[in-house]
Amino acid sequence: MEYLVIFMLAALYVNIPGVWCQGVTTSTNCPGTSQSPGRITSPNYPSNYLNGQSCYWLLTANAGAVHLSFEHFYTEQCCDKVRVYDGGSSSSSQIDEYSGTSIPSNLTSSSNQMYITFTSDGSVVYTGFVIKYTRSVVRLQSGSDSSYGRLEVFHNNQWGTVCDDLWSMTNSHVVCRQLGF
Numbered sequence: 001m002e003y004l005v006i007f008m009l010a011a012l013y014v015n016i017p018g019v020w021c022q023g024v025t026t027s028t029n030c031p032g033t034s035q036s037p038g039r040i041t042s043p044n045y046p047s048n049y050l051n052g053q054s055c056y057w058l059l060t061a062n063a064g065a066v067h068l069s070f071e072h073f074y075t076e077q078c079c080d081k082v083r084v085y086d087g088g089s090s091s092s093s094q095i096d097e098y099s100g101t102s103i104p105s106n107l108t109s110s111s112n113q114m115y116i117t118f119t120s121d122g123s124v125v126y127t128g129f130v131i132k133y134t135r136s137v138v139r140l141q142s143g144s145d146s147s148y149g150r151l152e153v154f155h156n157n158q159w160g161t162v163c164d165d166l167w168s169m170t171n172s173h174v175v176c177r178q179l180g181f
């Protein structure tokens with residue numbers, strides 16, 4: 001069933017006119033770390049980053065949400081950290097912080113902005129990271145009563161649950177049936 005839902009979601013993407021190919025803009029205080037297409041890297045990548053670094057990246061989708069996937073990750077386990085915030089600044093809620101060599105899972109923001117920081121301490125440097133970002137028009141909001149969370153789609157400038165009255169598309173009915181609504 002999960003595969004069927006994913007398939008139907010792909011159909012939903014395709015059916016939303018005009019918004020799929022629009023972008024995400026990025027601003028940063030660390031020059032040379034924003035690469036096209038749609039990737040940010042640690043400073044000097046693929047060479048090692050330096051000690052004492054403090055970088056931020058603000059990613060803004062023109063609509064919908066920001067989706068991150070980590071393609072490379074290698075920092076000093078204790079001390080050189082990437083932090084990801086669900087919003088436009090470091091005072092937004094922090095999704096998590098990462099260091100070491102495990103590749104973090106994909107992340108999707110709940111608004112149209114994601115804020116990322118990288119700090120390194122005074123010793124030990126590695127290659128750092130590559131994070132791919134894309135705009136997403138689908139997000140899964142965690143819900144206490146469902147193991148799948150609440151599936152939401154961005155349409156007509158707002159987030160709606162796939163199964164509420166906003167959604168009259170044939171595909172959404174199929175998705176809702178698959179999800180048991």
Ligand SMILES: *[C@@H]1O[C@H](CO)[C@@H](O)[C@H](O)[C@H]1NC(C)=O
Pocket residue numbers: 068069106132134
């Ligand atoms: C993470 O996102 C990338 C693309 O951005 C995708 O190719 C990959 O399948 C995703 N991984 C998972 C586990 O969903």
